[in-house]
Amino acid sequence: MGRAPCCEKVGLKRGRWTAEEDDILANYIAKHGEGSWRSLPKNAGLLRCGKSCRLRWINYLRDGVRRGNISKEEDDLIVKLHATLGNRWSLIASHLPGRTDNEIKNYWNSHLSRQIHTFRRIYTAVSDTAITVDVNKLSAAGKRRGGRTPGQSPRSSTKKKPVPEPITKAKDESSPAGAASSVSSSPHSDEARSAVVDPDQNQPNNSISVSHTSDGPCSEDGTWPMVMDPVDQTGVLEANCTVDQQMGLWEVNSSMNQIGIMEDESEMQALLSSSVTAENGLVGIDPGGLSQVDDLLDMDWEGFASHLWDQPAQNGLLQPAEPQAAKGSESDELESFVSWLLSDAC
DNA sequence: AAACAGGCCAACCGCCCCCCT
DNA sequence: AAGGGGGGCGGTTGGCCTGTT
Structure with a gap:
């Protein structure tokens, strides 16, 4: 054979x-x-x-081959392109001058994929509380080196990776001390909503902080091994996410990952209506919201791309400049879509 | 200081597509 | 039009490096 x-x-x-x-x-x-x-x-x-x-x-x-020192901009671009293109490393590399598919693949496998998985684990591991996720800390969180973590097999990061099952935690299981008890979900309020919507324009603000603060220490059983605040040793995580309305779509982004794109405001509001705990302009998301966010992470991006191609032009904004290019091969379609995705129009 | 364990990354493997004959 | 070869690509491996115990 x-x-x-x-x-x-x-x-x-x-x-x-x-x-x-x-x-x-x-x-x-x-x-x-x-x-x-x-x-x-x-x-x-x-x-x-x-x-x-x-x-x-x-x-x-x-x-012209550049090696190492992948910039934040390149990092963001890789995440964005991977969300759209999947593991098409050569296609991703073609948008990063001087970078090779092999380097991007390695970078993804050793850096970014771990961050994404960690990001998702965090959502689930503390899902019985409101949450604060500091995306900026995730890279450090995934960088633990050396020492044995009980239950982990060697080289696990390089073996064929099925999508890891989210860590599920029954409500009656022992949770990180103080984590669940210290955060009380409050009903969603107008005050919370006002942190999201610009009252003058009835448009979302550019920035929403999705946050959670836990006063208690992290558990010792390794449940939160990667999300401990290095300063005060509590489970504090913070994430700056943004909600943008562009071209009739509602986008929820973190600084490292696109969390979701919703087609209408009601979907976006459904996500935000699960938000709780508004204080100092910070909005938390309750467990239901977290589940929704986790689902959005599994969004069918190719389907989304196809959906966009099928949309009629809306005020000239929704369609890429040259939709005719989509009549070519699949790779031409993707090229055009990626070009549009990376253009200022998006 | 030594052993251990995971991270990192260069390189290999094998499948697939495209082009040439 | 069909077959074969070359090249491209994504997945995987394996060894070195480095932090932790």
Whole structure:
């Protein structure tokens, strides 16, 4: 079954490339150009598989390749594009000049996916309380290194990852001390709503803080291992989320992730109507709200994209500039959609 | 200081698509 | 039009690094 290997592997070198090999490959391509990867190793005098040469060239030796130091802007872009495109790393990389699909894939697997999962765990792990999520702390939260965490298997982060089951916690289970008891859900109030809606324009403010404060310490059973406030050792988390109305759609965003897009105000209000605890302009979301947010994280983004393409133009704002491009291949459609997504119009 | 454990990332594997003949 | 090869792509592996115990 399957194709024959791309080259005879017997006698070929594997593993890390040496500086000498890099020089040979770079010099050869400088003289003869890219391509003909199968015959390149033999012609260049390298004991490497052609595919290995190609990978080395594209990911490391090619002009313009940038490595490391992924900026916040790039980080945001990767998250945004991944939400739309999924694991189409080459397509994502094409929108990040100098970045390769392999680097973005690695970055996602080792940084961002963990943040997203942590973000989701936080929602669920404290779901019997109102919540405050500090997105800015999530990266540090996912950075725990060293030491054994009971019950974790080695290399779990690199094994094939089924979507992790959310941590469910029955109400009668022992919750982090003080977490559940210290936060009382208050009925949704006009005061809370006023934190969301601009009374002058009946439009949402640009910024809503979704917050939760717990006075108690984190539990010792590891239930909240990654969300402890490093300063006062309580379970305080804070997240700055925004709600925007754009092109007839209501978007709920955090600084790292798009939480959801709703088509009409009632859906957005349904989410916010589950908000509780308004103080100093902060709005918390109760467990019901958290469930809704968690559902929104599972949004069918391709379906959303298709939905947008199917919409008639609304005041010239909803459609991308060149919807005709969608008549091409699937990749053309995606390219056009991504271009539009990244344009100022969005 | 040594052992341990997870993080990080370069590289490999194998499937799939596209293009050429 | 069909088949085969080359190249592209996403998933996965494995080893080094580093923080924790």
